[in-house]
Amino acid sequence: MLLRKVEIFLRRTGMPATKFGRLAAQDPRFVLDLRNGREPRVATERRIEHFMNKYEDAHHAG
Numbered sequence: 001m002l003l004r005k006v007e008i009f010l011r012r013t014g015m016p017a018t019k020f021g022r023l024a025a026q027d028p029r030f031v032l033d034l035r036n037g038r039e040p041r042v043a044t045e046r047r048i049e050h051f052m053n054k055y056e057d058a059h060h061a062g
Contacts, residue, residue: 002045003034009052013059024051 010017010031019029025048034040040048 002040002048005049005052006031006034009056023055024048039053 004050006020010020016026017031021028021032024030025044029050031046
């Protein structure tokens with residue numbers, strides 16, 4: 001489930017939910033909406049997962 005992955009990402013990086021939403025989905029309310037039951041489209045989910053992978057690669061690349 002995307003929300004679980006996002007919550008883990010937020011805890012691991014310390015990134016505020018609104019910043020994540022702005023950077024990953026161009027929507028500062030994205031995480032709040034997910035928490036309230038929003039079901040993103042498959043393409044949106046892939047884009048969010050790609051953002052998280054790219055971000056962690058860039059920030060943990062030594």
